[in-house]
Amino acid sequence: MTVHLKDIAAYTGVSIKTVSNVINGNYARVGPETRAMVLAAIEKLNYQPNIAARQLRKARVGVLAYAIPDIRNPYFTEVGDIMTRVAEEHKYTLLLDYTYGPRDPEPEGKIRYNDYAYGSLEKELSVIKGLRPHLIDGVILDPQALTIDDIKMEEVKGPLVLVGERLFGAPFDHVLIDNVQAAYQATNHLLAIGKRRIAVIGSQETQSQAPSLRTQGYSRALREAGIEVDESLLISGGYWHRSDGANAMRYLLSLENPPDAVFCFNDLMAMGALSVINAAGLSIPDDIAVMGFDNVEEGQYAYPPLSTVSPDKEEISRLAVTSLIGRIQGTRTQEPERILVPFELCIRASTMRNRANVQTPI
Amino acid sequence: MTVHLKDIAAYTGVSIKTVSNVINGNYARVGPETRAMVLAAIEKLNYQPNIAARQLRKARVGVLAYAIPDIRNPYFTEVGDIMTRVAEEHKYTLLLDYTYGPRDPEPEGKIRYNDYAYGSLEKELSVIKGLRPHLIDGVILDPQALTIDDIKMEEVKGPLVLVGERLFGAPFDHVLIDNVQAAYQATNHLLAIGKRRIAVIGSQETQSQAPSLRTQGYSRALREAGIEVDESLLISGGYWHRSDGANAMRYLLSLENPPDAVFCFNDLMAMGALSVINAAGLSIPDDIAVMGFDNVEEGQYAYPPLSTVSPDKEEISRLAVTSLIGRIQGTRTQEPERILVPFELCIRASTMRNRANVQTPI
16 A cells, blocks of 8 residues: 555644644754654655655755855865766756855844854845745755844744854754864964964854854864963954965064964965065965965965865865755755764974975875 | 747747757857848837846746866855855856766877866766756856867757867857966066076877967967977976976976976965975075966965965956856856956066065955
């Protein structure tokens, strides 16, 4: 006997729509208990979704979108490049939906999470609501401006997977690295090479006014080394571009007691910092060591080559695309989860002089 | 009396479809004489196209696509970034349609124009045929793989504008700089600072087996200076990435008589070349001067900052988007034209030591 949606609905006492939502991974509209009950019934009754029929009914278009917050930041384009290839392996086309926009005005009395971000809240909202002007089956979003309060789950259209270090607590699969641990290890490396006055470029307060995850890891490492965090060395990164890193570095060099190391929260800002230190005739890493974050290709070719935190971009991209396709095709039915991807420290000559200056390109 | 399409068709003796093609700028399907006749009739009869009605009838979606050949090359993402903003000013959304692909196999006995290119012929063809899986009103294409022989005009879907230095002779608006002149001036600059043994990275033969435009400009400058072109100094650039520039530079340094300057046909390859020269402990520009092409932001922050040819990317992007919108809206009705955009030499410390090492960021 073939089991249909209506049989599961009758067995569990919920609507056919609810059963369908569970099968299609639209968990936003289904409470956890109902979801568990429906999934149990599916197993018990041995329901076999007719993939082909569902495919037709849902008129899938074979298109995914990666909502890319800043195409001028190579971290995002390197990830988008890999996602495009992974999507193609699965016969999907990946569109790049560029959500950059002017910074949104801050609502009265509220500090926006995107105090520094480049993503436009309006565009990110239109992405999750399916209002962008093209047909897509699902979205990968690296949220920059959105906060959990902005998301009305009943408005969310279709499967969505998050990447990056923001927007925790939303009921979507979320692929990311452990940012606290990564910053902790990077700071420990700077301590291990003898640096004591370590500045941060890219520090900012987050939605909750708590320090960002990376700032937390940095602070923990200092604390464990018995060094007090000097707030005057925590510099905001503006838009996290090269010019922001350069401006911040110029300011740090102008201090009466400048830092002996700088930890930039992305590689682009580190490129700006390197250029300012080089132009000042100071020695890297002896006078000032520089550590980045992202391992974009550009850092390998910098002078000196840039030490950095290297998230596994291949794995981030692959898991984001395959999780999304799993939700779209109904093969991924577990509750949304946070998927941690490995990272490693990539140590080059900007922190250790004896490292080869030019590494083998990836 | 309101003049309708059928009145113009009756007056000129062509079909209503042909009149419509002329008005909508679909010149691909209309010969030049017919076009001239219809345009004359439009003027004579004082035809006022009902923009709103046409808009409805054509179900425009307010979306343009920029077929971007390589999102890992910042030249394209910087242009895409500007195009996105210009499109928004005109109330259009710009999608990035990434046409990168594995190199196409070469048809028997034919040297492909894209001997080095990253764009996939198959994807570029599907872009111009409107087969990509989304609704768009028009396309901006930077062709890498397509040749004029690949284009069957009757298959071309909707308005199309070309950018970049390839695919001449196709009946589309084409926005570009004078590549011969740009390379000529860049080479003259290297000659002016006393260099005589100037290598090229990124040289390759084109479809017709003629030297590329940039190689032509380089050769002309050498010839005028009484220097013979040394074929052994013309190095292919592979995929024009940083690693290709680094590999080419390693090869050049291994020569018995290495060059005293290198002209890289894009900035990415120049970044690779700089890193190899720095790692070899040679002095830039005294031992080897380095000149790039594109003026991507990265070059400003290089060590030393990179001299380069700077195309007016703002103007390229603006003209590409507005020409395309003009074709879509029927306000641009002249024959397709080649639109030359200015460029300038941007001289920094990689060719002239006395230049400030860090320029003001754009």
